[in-house]
Amino acid sequence: MIGIFDSGIGGMTVARAVEQCLPDYSLVYYGDIAHTPYGPKSPATITNYSIKNTEFLLEKGAEIIIIACNSASSVATRTLREQFNVPIIEVISPAASKAIDCSKNGRIGIIGTKATVKSNIYTEKITTVRPDYKVYSQPCPLLVPLVEENWLNRRETKMILRRYLHPLKEKQIDTLVLGCTHYPLLKKLIQARIGKRVTLIDSSIETANFIKTFLKKNPETVNKNGDKQVSHTYYVSDRTETACKVADRIFSRPMELIQA
Ligand code: DGL
Numbered sequence: 001m002i003g004i005f006d007s008g009i010g011g012m013t014v015a016r017a018v019e020q021c022l023p024d025y026s027l028v029y030y031g032d033i034a035h036t037p038y039g040p041k042s043p044a045t046i047t048n049y050s051i052k053n054t055e056f057l058l059e060k061g062a063e064i065i066i067i068a069c070n071s072a073s074s075v076a077t078r079t080l081r082e083q084f085n086v087p088i089i090e091v092i093s094p095a096a097s098k099a100i101d102c103s104k105n106g107r108i109g110i111i112g113t114k115a116t117v118k119s120n121i122y123t124e125k126i127t128t129v130r131p132d133y134k135v136y137s138q139p140c141p142l143l144v145p146l147v148e149e150n151w152l153n154r155r156e157t158k159m160i161l162r163r164y165l166h167p168l169k170e171k172q173i174d175t176l177v178l179g180c181t182h183y184p185l186l187k188k189l190i191q192a193r194i195g196k197r198v199t200l201i202d203s204s205i206e207t208a209n210f211i212k213t214f215l216k217k218n219p220e221t222v223n224k225n226g227d228k229q230v231s232h233t234y235y236v237s238d239r240t241e242t243a244c245k246v247a248d249r250i251f252s253r254p255m256e257l258i259q260a
Contacts, residue, residue, distance in 0.1 A: 001025070001026045001027060001028055001060070001061045001062050001063055001222065001223070001231075002018060002022070002025050002026070002027040002028075002062065002063070002064055002066065002211070002222060003027070003028050003029075003030070003054075003057030003058065003060070003062025003063075003064065003065045003066070004018065004027060004028070004029045004030070004057075004065075004066045004068045005029070005030040005031070005032065005050070005053040005054070005056075005057060005065070005066075005067065005068060005069070005072075006029075006030075006031055006032070006068040006069040006072075006181055007031070007032050007033075007035060007036040007037055007038035007039075007049070007069050007071065007072070007144075008031050008032065008033045008036035008037070008144075008148055008182075008236075008243065009031055009033070009147070009148060009182075009236075009243050009246050009247055009250070010068070010069065010144065010147065010180065010181040010182030010183075010185075011029065011031060011066075011068030011069055011181050012029065012031070012068075012234070012246075012247055012250045012251070013068075013181050013182075013184040013185065013202075013204035013250060014066060014068035014091065014181055014203075014204040014207050014208065015027060015029050015068065015232075015234075016204070016250055016251055017204045017205050017207070017208030018066070018207075018208045018211060019232060020208070021208040021209065021211070021212045022208075022211070022212055022215065023230065024224050024230060025215075025222060025224060025230065026230050026231045026232065026233075027231075027232050027233070028057055028060045028061065028062055028231075028233045028235070029232075029233065029234045029235065030053050030056050030057055030235045030236070030237070030260065031234070031235070031236040031237070031243070031257075032049055032052075032053055032236075032237045033148075033236045033237055033238040033239075033240060033243055034237035034238040035049055035237065036144070036148060037071075037113065037141075037144040037145060037148070038069060038071040038072060038113070038115060039071045039112075039113025039114050039115045039116070039139075039141055039144055039180070040113070040114055040115070040141060041115065043075035043076075043115065043119075046071055046072055046075050046076055046115060047072075047075060047076040047079050049072070050067065050072045050076035050079070050080060051076075051079065051080065051083065053072075054080055054083075054084055054088075056235070056260065058084065058086070060233070060235075062086070063086055063221060063222045063223065064086055064087045064088075064089065064211075064221055064222050065080065065084070065086060065087070065088050065089065066089045066091075066207065066211060067080070067088065067089065067090045067091060068091060068181050068204070068207070069091070069180075069181055070091055070092060070112050070113065070116045070179045070180050070181060070203060071112075071113045071115040071116050071180070073090035073091050073092045073116075073121075074092060074115060074116045074119035074121045075115060075119055077090045086221075087214070087218070087221055089207065089210065089211055089214065091181065091203045091204070091206075091207045092121050092122060092125060092179075092203070093125060093210075094203065094206035094207050094209065094210040095122075095177050095178075095179065095201050095202075095203035095206045095207070096122055096125035096126050096177070097125075097129075097206075098201050098206045099122075099126060099175050099177050099201045100126055100129055100130055100133070102174075102175045102199045102201065103133065103174055103175040103199075104174055105172070105174045106130065106132055106133040106134060107133070107134050107136070107171060107172055107173045107174060107175075108126060108133060108134070108135050108136070108173055108174075108175045108176075108177065109135075109136050109137075109138065109168040109171065109173035109175070109176040109177070109194075109198075110122045110123070110135060110136070110137040110138070110176075110177045110179045111137075111138050111139075111140050111143075111164065111165075111168070111176065111177070111178065111179055111180070111183065111190075112137070112138075112139065112140065112177075112179030112180050113139065113140070113141060113144060113179075113180055114139045114141050116139075116179050116180065117137045117138070117139040117179075118139075120137075122135060122137065122177060122179055123135040123137060134171075136167070136168055136171045136173060137179075138164055138165070138167060138168055140160075140164045140180070140183075142160050143157075143160070143161075143164070143180065143182060143183060143186065144180065144182050146160070146186075147182040147183075147185050147186065147246070148182070148242065148243070148246070149242060150242050150245055150246050150249075152185055152186065152189075152249075153189070157186070157189065158189055158193070161186070161189055161190060161193050162193055165190070165193045165194050168194065169194060169195070173194075173198060174197065174198055174199065175198065175199045175201060176190070176194055176198050176199070176200050176201065177201045177203065178190070178200060178201060178202050178203060179203060180203075181203060181204055184202050184204050184205075185246070185249075185250070187200060187202065233258065234247070234255060234256065234257050234258065235257070235258045235259075235260040236257045236258070236259065236260065237259075237260055238259070239257050239258075239259040243257060244257055
């Protein structure tokens with residue numbers, strides 16, 4: 001079984017992509033809504049939450065963990081890999097590689113939470129491979145609460161996006177990494193604001209592709225369901241009405257979120 005966690009509902013964009021890419025695998029998801037957002041919190045706190053989330057998923061039978069949260073991937077990956085004896089997959093590397101492949105002018109924008117941008121991890125990953133590339137990062141702390149509130153098409157959301165994306169537009173980036181798993185829900189608005197010539201990199205899709213390749217190379221890691229029925233189970237640490245609404249919207253089906 002594949003285990004996936006996020007600070008809330010954003011990681012469901014990764015889970016949705018995994019469901020589509022790997023329909024024969026069961027998955028268990030944990031959204032730590034009680035503690036969302038992670039982005040403004042310290043690395044130590046985000047790491048502690050990430051350890052608890054991983055323990056929860058392992059108890060439920062996960063054999064591999066996807067950290068479907070850029071903030072947690074940025075600051076907690078090393079600790080999780082040291083503490084747990086299962087493969088830990090993060091969302092940064094697949095998105096960074098894709099951005100390197102896509103950029104033609106070598107000017108890449110990153111939008112993410114404060115924790116992700118502060119960690120500088122995207123810049124490091126990109127410039128290690130391409131020291132000639134310029135990476136421009138923009139923290140967007142208001143976007144996660146807007147998504148968690150289901151304010152996906154509000155005038156206020158558009159205004160805030162305009163403010164956040166303006167500096168990146170000025171830098172003439174040709175590729176923009178959605179460095180937070182909540183942001184795919186704002187993809188249309190972001191594309192409209194940044195311009196259609198800029199390629200958006202969705203870390204949820206890149207991570208699902210990465211895990212598909214990983215499981216092909218390492219099939220023994222996760223038990224495929226064989227004749228048994230595939231299960232997709234979604235747990236949350238706080239089952240709010242808005243979370244249920246956004247979850248239904250992400251999956252385009254009525255979702256059962258179980259209070260953990
Ligand atoms: N989806 C998380 C991420 O990718 C959001 C983090 C947060 O809760 O601030 O960074």
